[in-house]
Amino acid sequence: MTTLEAPAGAAVGISDLSLRYGERPVLDGVALDVRPGEIVVIVGASGCGKSTLLRAVAGLLPVHSGALRVGGRPVAGTDADRALVFQDDALLPWLTVARNVELPLALRGVRRSERRERAADWLARVGLAEHAQRLPKELSGGMRQRVQLARTLVAAPGLVLMDEPFGALDAQTRAAMQDLLLEVRTARPATVLFVTHDVDEAVRLGDRVVVLGGSGALGGSGVVDEITIAEPRSGAPQDAARARVLAALTDPTRRGGS
Numbered sequence: 001m002t003t004l005e006a007p008a009g010a011a012v013g014i015s016d017l018s019l020r021y022g023e024r025p026v027l028d029g030v031a032l033d034v035r036p037g038e039i040v041v042i043v044g045a046s047g048c049g050k051s052t053l054l055r056a057v058a059g060l061l062p063v064h065s066g067a068l069r070v071g072g073r074p075v076a077g078t079d080a081d082r083a084l085v086f087q088d089d090a091l092l093p094w095l096t097v098a099r100n101v102e103l104p105l106a107l108r109g110v111r112r113s114e115r116r117e118r119a120a121d122w123l124a125r126v127g128l129a130e131h132a133q134r135l136p137k138e139l140s141g142g143m144r145q146r147v148q149l150a151r152t153l154v155a156a157p158g159l160v161l162m163d164e165p166f167g168a169l170d171a172q173t174r175a176a177m178q179d180l181l182l183e184v185r186t187a188r189p190a191t192v193l194f195v196t197h198d199v200d201e202a203v204r205l206g207d208r209v210v211v212l213g214g215s216g217a218l219g220g221s222g223v224v225d226e227i228t229i230a231e232p233r234s235g236a237p238q239d240a241a242r243a244r245v246l247a248a249l250t251d252p253t254r255r256g257g258s
């Protein structure tokens with residue numbers, strides 16, 4: 001079996017993690033365990049360190065102290081098995097949509113015919129089969145995000161790190177992208193760490209919502225609450241989860257809610 005058929009996704013293990021920019025502490029004592037295939041959504045006030053945490057998990061920022069493991073191995077630098085997705089699509093403007101989607105496969109040395117087949121398959125899944133030969137600039141923002149989702153998942157990463165990926169989209173396109181993400185994960189399981197400011201998006205997508213907040217100590221911050229989202233995602237349980245996320249967000253000094 002090649003890594004392209006990797007199963008349920010990579011586990012993430014974070015304990016007593018501190019991250020800094022130079023001398024400046026951003027996160028302190030972060031503890032978080034993510035199961036293979038789980039979607040964990042990270043919310044928190046602007047500047048509390050959500051993107052910083054994602055960057056560290058991606059291997060773009062060194063660990064100051066504590067432990068950070070993905071798939072049981074300490075993170076030391078970037079790895080093709082950990083894909084990072086931003087709000088701004090990072091498509092290459094001079095390549096067609098199909099070639100953009102093929103790119104991670106090319107980087108992994110997958111032969112051309114298989115690349116084409118897999119890219120076509122993913123473009124069909126995200127509803128863009130007819131646009132394969134167009135350039136990114138000829139597509140809408142929502143379509144470009146769909147291309148980016150296809151490009152991310154085509155190489156079957158064990159862990160997908162998404163930093164406000166749908167933040168620039170209008171409400172309708174955003175809801176469609178959320179549906180699409182949940183749908184394609186059924187076809188291609190991966191562990192997902194997803195950062196958003198939108199509480200509705202958090203309780204809709206997350207198996208669990210993690211709230212980061214300021215502790216005050218040292219100016220750093222850590223996990224103040226973790227909310228498991230129960231199925232079905234509607235009615236009173238959903239409202240209660242939403243209320244609890246909001247409460248943790250508005251009381252960022254609270255740590256370790258029940």
Ligand SMILES: Nc1ncnc2c1ncn2[C@@H]1O[C@H](COP(=O)(O)OP(=O)(O)OP(=O)(O)O)[C@@H](O)[C@H]1O
Nearest residue numbers: 021024026044045046047048049050051052053197
């Ligand atoms: N490259 C950097 N160098 C120094 N400080 C940084 C750098 N990037 C971010 N910071 C600081 O680290 C803190 C955390 O930033 P980060 O971007 O992780 O927050 P965030 O929770 O993702 O914010 P937002 O919700 O606004 O995107 C902020 O105070 C920010 O100013």
